[in-house]
Amino acid sequence: MSYATAKLAEEKVFKDPVHRYVHVRDQVIWDLVGTREFQRLRRIRQLGTTYLVFHGAEHSRFNHSLGxxxxxxxxxxxIFAGRPEWDAAERLLVLCAALLHDLGHGPFSHAFENVFGTDHEEYTREILLGxxxxxxxxxxxALDFPEKVAQVIEKTYPNKLVVSLISSQIDADRMDYLQRDAYYTGVSYGHFDMERILRVMRPRAGQVVIKESGMHAVEDYIMSRYQMYLQIYFHPVSRSAEVILNHILKRVKILSEEGYWFKHAPTHFKPFFKNKITLEDYIALDESIMLTYIQFWMQEEDEILRDLSSRFINRKLxxxxxxxxxxxxxxFARLQQLFKQAGVDPIYYLVHDSTSDLPYDLYQPGVATxxxxxxxxxxxxxxxxxxxxSSLVDSIAGRLKTDHKVYYPEEILTDYTADEAFKQELHLLLQNS
Structure with missing residues (x-):
């Protein structure tokens, strides 16, 4: 028996709150779960700063990847076993790609990538091939197996049916995170009839298709995703925390470039400041380390870094x-002027943030989606x-919803000046229109 087909002497299971059990019988999968790069995902939250809004959202990318x-x-x-359209030889490949698809995520992924210009997909590839x-x-x-796994995750693998299982508009990635995120945030929006969807999935050349009889279950899934983005993923308070985290990292980067002397030197971040990041540097950084540094930075002499760090740790958003x-x-320009007049740096304390999502990206001939x-x-x-x-899906298909917010410290309305005329103008400008 080759390593590719080797089975464990006894099936291993992970108890899971969403799927009840995660079953592992393949030796390759069990060995991958035990690697340090996969175990690192235990220390990367699935929903970043969302735990500061929904206190149950402490689940990790490790949980999600197993799901x-x-x-x-x-x-x-x-479902697919024995069907002529499915090549059983690609079974292990798609299982590995499913397990490892999030391997390259960094701590608080979006804020981190925005400041340091990293790309979790590129680091997934580096971890797979390095x-x-x-x-x-x-x-x-097989010697070429890591490259094949990378191609599936990057959506460049020749067999698009394999790719579609983990990257399409009704893939295993989305089906897990919607249910998992709903479970851990305590909301009902993300729940849909996955069992029904799985039963009506069929392999076909190029991608998975859904039997017509399962259309209403798919409609429910689409609406679940739509509601989860509005209510959870784009939650304005979670975005407030991410804005502050983003500016903490920006401030640390700027201070480092200016030669500022840190009480607690940001050793783990120095390769990122200099854009000389080794794979080892990247793997060594996780959310526990980042949070430790932010607690250290609450004691720094720099007033902006100290204040932003304290706001994040103590949830003063x-x-x-x-x-x-x-x-x-x-x-907006007048608000910037007034903030400067009050001695508050608008670069860090008057921040525009926007989010957008397509509930469903419909097919348009000749248009790449x-x-x-x-x-x-x-x-x-x-x-x-x-x-x-589906008239329901047609009503929301292709409609890009973008939400714009401007974030600011609310105490500027009361604490920064005694000038009543100033306060009145500021209050008027900071009202929702």
Whole structure:
């Protein structure tokens, strides 16, 4: 028996609150779970700063990655097995890609990437192909196996059916994180009938299709995703925390470039400041280390860094208004002037942030989109795009929703000046229009 087909003497299971159990029988999967690069995902939260709003949202990318693996395992072992359109030789490949798809995420991914210009997808590839324990395991399957896994995750693998299982508009990645994030945040929006969707999935050349009879379950899934983005992923208070974290990192970077003497030198961040990051530097940084530094920075002499760090650790977050500075440039410019007049640096304390999402990206002939559309297999064998059959999905398809907020410390309205005329103007400008 080769390593690629080797099975554990006894099946291992992880108890999981979403899927009840995650089943592992393949030796390769068990060995990958045990690597230090995969174990590091225990120390990276799935939802970043959202735990400061929904206190249960402490789950990790480790949890999520196991969940995505389990969904894909069920699809290929229970739904696709034996069907002529599915090549069983690609089973282990898609299982590994599902397990490892988030391997390159850094601490508080979005804020971190925004400041340091890193890309978690590039680091996923580096971990898969570099001098790592993960690479050692994958190479035991075949010398070209790490590259194939990377291609599936990067969506460049030739067989798009394999890619679509973990990257499409109804993939295992989304099906896990919607349910998992709903569970840990305590909301009902993300729940949908996954069992029904799995039962009506079918392999087809190029991608997964859904039997027509399962259309209503898919509609429910689309609406669940729509609500989760509005209520959880784009929550304004979570975004406030991310804005502050983002500016903590920016401030530390600027101070380092200016030669500022830190009481607690940001040793782990220096390679990122200089853009000379080794894979070891990247793997060594996780959220526990970052939070430790932020607690250290609460004692720094620099007033801005000290204040922002204290706000983040003690959850003294910014308030916000609905405002797009591009549409109201004069109002925003006047706010900047007033902040400066009060001795408050608007670069760090008057921050515009926007978010946007497509609930469903419909198929448009000749137009490239980010994800494969959801295709329905009709009773007569014809394949049709979801929004052509569902009036519900058609009503939201292709509609990009963008939300603009301006964040600021609410105490500026009371604590920074005794000038009543100043306060009145500031109060008027900081009202939601």
């Amino acid at each position: 995505v693996y389990e969904i894909v395992r069920r699809i290929v072992d229970d 001098d790592t324990e993960v690479n050692t395991v994958l190479r035991r399957v 910014f308030g916000y208004i609905n405002m797009n500075p591009q549409k109201e440039p004069q109002r 980010g994800k494969l559309p959801i295709m329905l297999q009709m009773i007569n064998g014809e394949v049709r795009e979801l929004s052509q059959e």
